[in-house]
Amino acid sequence: MIHPVYTISTIADILNAKPVLRINEPVITKLVIDSRIVIDPEESLFFALQAKRDGHTYLADAYLNGIRNFVISDPSYAALFSDANFLIVTDVLAALQILAGYRRRQHDLKVLAITGSNGKTIVKEWLYQLLAADFNIIRSPKSFNSQIGVPLSVWQIEPEHTMGIFEAGISKNGEMDSLAAVIKPEIGILTNIGEAHAEGFSSHKEKLTEKLKLFKDAELLIYSPDYTEGFSINDLPGKLKFSWSQKQKADLQILFIEPIDGRNYIRANFKGQEIECLIPFRDRASVENGIICWATLLALGYTPEEADLRLEKLTLVGMRLELKNGINQCSVIDDSYSADISSLAIALDFLNLQNQHPKKTLILSDLYETGKNDEILYHEIADLLKQKNLNRLIGIGPRISACAEFFEMEASFFESTQSFIADFPSLHFMNETILVKGARRFEFERISKLITQKIHDTVLEIDLNALAGNLQFYKSKLRPEVKIMAMVKAFSYGSGSFEIANLLQYHKVDYLAVAYADEGISLRKAGITMPIMVMSPEPSAFDAIVKHHLEPELYNLEILKSFSLFLNDNEYDYPVHLKIDTGMHRLGFEESDLTDLLTYLNELKKVKVVSVFSHLVGSENELHDDFTKHQIDRFAVITDQIEKGLGYSFIRHISNTSGISRHPNAQLDMVRIGIGLYGFDGALVNNKGLQTVAVLKTTVTQVKQIKPNETIGYSRKGSLPDGGSIATVKIGYADGYNRKFGNGIGQMLIHGKPVPTVGVICMDMCMLDVTGMDVNTGDEVIVFNGTLTIAQLASQIDTIPYEILTNISQRVKRVYFYE
Ligand SMILES: *Cc1c(COP(=O)(O)O)cnc(C)c1O
Numbered sequence: 117m118i119h120p121v122y123t124i125s126t127i128a129d130i131l132n133a134k135p136v137l138r139i140n141e142p143v144i145t146k147l148v149i150d151s152r153i154v155i156d157p158e159e160s161l162f163f164a165l166q167a168k169r170d171g172h173t174y175l176a177d178a179y180l181n182g183i184r185n186f187v188i189s190d191p192s193y194a195a196l197f198s199d200a201n202f203l204i205v206t207d208v209l210a211a212l213q214i215l216a217g218y219r220r221r222q223h224d225l226k227v228l229a230i231t232g233s234n235g236k237t238i239v240k241e242w243l244y245q246l247l248a249a250d251f252n253i254i255r256s257p258k259s260f261n262s263q264i265g266v267p268l269s270v271w272q273i274e275p276e277h278t279m280g281i282f283e284a285g286i287s288k289n290g291e292m293d294s295l296a297a298v299i300k301p302e303i304g305i306l307t308n309i310g311e312a313h314a315e316g317f318s319s320h321k322e323k324l325t326e327k328l329k330l331f332k333d334a335e336l337l338i339y340s341p342d343y344t345e346g347f348s349i350n351d352l353p354g355k356l357k358f359s360w361s362q363k364q365k366a367d368l369q370i371l372f373i374e375p376i377d378g379r380n381y382i383r384a385n386f387k388g389q390e391i392e393c394l395i396p397f398r399d400r401a402s403v404e405n406g407i408i409c410w411a412t413l414l415a416l417g418y419t420p421e422e423a424d425l426r427l428e429k430l431t432l433v434g435m436r437l438e439l440k441n442g443i444n445q446c447s448v449i450d451d452s453y454s455a456d457i458s459s460l461a462i463a464l465d466f467l468n469l470q471n472q473h474p475k476k477t478l479i480l481s482d483l484y485e486t487g488k489n490d491e492i493l494y495h496e497i498a499d500l501l502k503q504k505n506l507n508r509l510i511g512i513g514p515r516i517s518a519c520a521e522f523f524e525m526e527a528s529f530f531e532s533t534q535s536f537i538a539d540f541p542s543l544h545f546m547n548e549t550i551l552v553k554g555a556r557r558f559e560f561e562r563i564s565k566l567i568t569q570k571i572h573d574t575v576l577e578i579d580l581n582a583l584a585g586n587l588q589f590y591k592s593k594l595r596p597e598v599k600i601m602a603m604v605k606a607f608s609y610g611s612g613s614f615e616i617a618n619l620l621q622y623h624k625v626d627y628l629a630v631a632y633a634d635e636g637i638s639l640r641k642a643g644i645t646m647p648i649m650v651m652s653p654e655p656s657a658f659d660a661i662v663k664h665h666l667e668p669e670l671y672n673l674e675i676l677k678s679f680s681l682f683l684n685d686n687e688y689d690y691p692v693h694l695k696i697d698t699g700m701h702r703l704g705f706e707e708s709d710l711t712d713l714l715t716y717l718n719e720l721k722k723v724k725v726v727s728v729f730s731h732l733v734g735s736e737n738e739l740h741d742d743f744t745k746h747q748i749d750r751f752a753v754i755t756d757q758i759e760k761g762l763g764y765s766f767i768r769h770i771s772n773t774s775g776i777s778r779h780p781n782a783q784l785d786m787v788r789i790g791i792g793l794y795g796f797d798g799a800l801v802n803n804k805g806l807q808t809v810a811v812l813k814t815t816v817t818q819v820k821q822i823k824p825n826e827t828i829g830y831s832r833k834g835s836l837p838d839g840g841s842i843a844t845v846k847i848g849y850a851d852g853y854n855r856k857f858g859n860g861i862g863q864m865l866i867h868g869k870p871v872p873t874v875g876v877i878c879m880d881m882c883m884l885d886v887t888g889m890d891v892n893t894g895d896e897v898i899v900f901n902g903t904l905t906i907a908q909l910a911s912q913i914d915t916i917p918y919e920i921l922t923n924i925s926q927r928v929k930r931v932y933f934y935e
Pocket of ligand 1: 603731771772773774789790791792
């Protein structure tokens with residue numbers, strides 16, 4: 117098979133770019149958009165995309181990482197390095213898409229494209245599971261479905277592939293045409309259309325019209341008329357159509373769905389005959405995604421019997437990397453999602469974001485990467501591991517073991533998962549971050565079980581991508597030069613410590629702030645090197661503050677003096693932050709303190725004022741706008757006086773989360789984002805634009821039948837006057853589930869349905885009224901998520917989201933997800 121070769125000048129031709137070529141004809145195999153994530157620098161082409169920041173500002177970083185080939189739109193940057201190639205184009209994103217589209221057209225494979233509001237990634241992964249026996253499939257890694265993700269996915273097509281499955285997501289009008297040109301699908305699959313992402317569109321119809329553009333040249337469209345109301349069949353794209361429906365006549369018309377033992381049995385009409393299948397999942401979304409896959413198999417010509425056999429074997433798609441606590445002070449990243457080289461690269465980047473342990477270890481199985489012989493594949497992996505500074509490799513499987521000599525780091529190899537487990541005690545995992553990544557047949561969940569701490573049935577799941585998305589949301593509201601201090605006090609508002617800080621450090625936030633020195637010290641011990649402000653620096657902690665390079669907030673003369681006197685004779689200009697009271701009346705210097713403050717600072721010169729700040733008391737509320745303005749004005753006057761008095765300038769900051777949303781004039785030099793990172797902002801209607809970061813889950817321990825005259829729980833507070841059933845769940849007030857939620861005030865979700873509490877909340881448990889529902893021991897119970905929100909919980913017991921979040925006790929284990 118001929119592998120196409122893309123030299124830099126071929127690419128210049130394809131892109132119709134103006135080339136500035138200084139080094140000879142490198143062959144490009146990798147397209148890079150993030151200067152931090154580089155695998156094979158000599159063969160990489162960096163695209164300076166315009167994102168929140170101008171991609172050109174990352175050229176130097178990319179160059180330092182070894183990249184010598186760049187696509188840029190601002191010609192002046194071509195002069196930046198004398199030993200690098202530049203392709204100058206008018207639109208860098210369009211160039212990326214054109215290049216991928218070109219590659220797509222060089223290959224003759226069956227291409228399926230998936231779009232919709234929900235279920236795209238699951239349907240893609242399941243189709244891969246269902247069709248991998250018959251085709252050599254290339255598919256989008258994870259959910260690479262954006263304007264950037266799609267071309268990067270399509271660029272991976274090799275001549276050996278016989279099928280491509282790509283997902284496409286859009287957030288506003290006008291985006292789909294470019295994705296259609298890149299993917300050029302033969303078969304289109306439309307998944308569930310919900311209200312998600314509706315913001316970028318003026319109507320449902322407009323959204324659907326835009327999505328359908330993906331399929332405009334497709335041979336076959338697989339869709340449900342339930343989601344295309346208002347469109348006649350002739351309005352829909354696709355020369356041929358295959359429909360499925362639970363409500364109306366369709367090519368695959370569902371007759372009934374019946375749950376059996378945690379699975380769902382489905383009967384349907386197909387070509388005038390009744391056919392059946394078993395979907396091995398219980399939730400509604402999985403059933404629908406399963407039906408879409410069923411329709412696709414039938415549309416592709418599989419017999420109903422064959423389709424049923426394959427669907428029955430579908431397995432759960434764990435789409436996210438999970439970060440958990442391990443044994444012997446280890447952290448474990450669990451990735452059983454997919455075992456190919458591009459997802460390995462993503463997982464290694466997440467591994468590299470972890471600073472909490474000195475050592476980074478990978479447990480990796482044989483990979484079944486199509487179209488590469490083992491020698492090339494494992495050489496490539498060895499290079500990747502070296503590039504990512506991996507310290508230790510444990511290879512499992514005959515093929516990786518046969519290539520042992522390629523790996524230069526500490527390494528050990530095992531023929532099978534079994535033999536690894538037999539030798540486990542001799543491997544001495546200790547104080548390291550371990551990435552576990554294996555092809556499904558190696559059953560690495562057995563390894564994860566060995567090396568992770570047991571997670572109790574109540575867990576707080578933290579979505580790190582959502583947190584990064586929220587950071588981005590606020591960044592986009594700031595003038596580009598405004599710095600960001602992220603508030604990670606109180607265990608990051610209950611969400612975690614170094615796990616959150618690692619992410620914020622990676623995203624180049626400028627400062628972190630904690631309440632107490634202890635919190636700062638644990639971040640330092642976990643490898644966080646960025647500046648950290650301590651808001652309540654007690655004199656007893658001065659020693660530790662200095663030792664760990666923490667920066668105290670000084671809020672009155674007394675603490676300023678005691679800190680200055682504490683510093684060594686030869687220590688000058690220690691970085692500190694001054695807090696000004698402009699109306700909160702909690703901590704801070706007042707205007708009347710300024711003369712003494714300045715005299716003291718100028719005489720001793722022990723400390724250097726790096727920032728001066730104040731705190732808004734009512735930035736979220738219009739009612740307080742006059743007062744907010746008054747605070748901002750006073751702050752300006754006071755900081756001017758301080759600057760004059762000191763003779764040097766410093767960072768000024770006053771805005772918290774809602775301040776950013778409602779008072780753009782208060783951004784000054786820096787803002788302090790707290791609750792917004794975690795998904796709440798009192799200034800936004802329903803937190804619009806923010807993503808849900810935290811999901812609290814527990815499980816049903818027991819289900820009981822209750823008679824009308826019986827009572828439930830302590831003090832006999834609960835009862836079901838008509839009798840019924842209750843589920844006991846493993847969360848109580850000691851976990852942070854407030855007693856005020858008792859007696860029906862609070863609700864949880866079981867199988868998506870809200871169920872009220874009954875009786876009082878106990879220390880470790882509480883009871884829910886599940887009368888009339890099919891609930892069993894072990895069923896998942898949602899305490900809060902994106903549907904039943906923390907904001908709703910807060911209003912039920914008359915408090916604020918801050919308190920709900922920070923009250924979740926440390927005994928509730930946190931698990932971190934990263935896509
Ligand atoms: C907690 C805190 C913030 C963050 O406030 P949010 O409303 O959570 O954004 C900002 N500044 C100071 C001084 C704080 O204590």
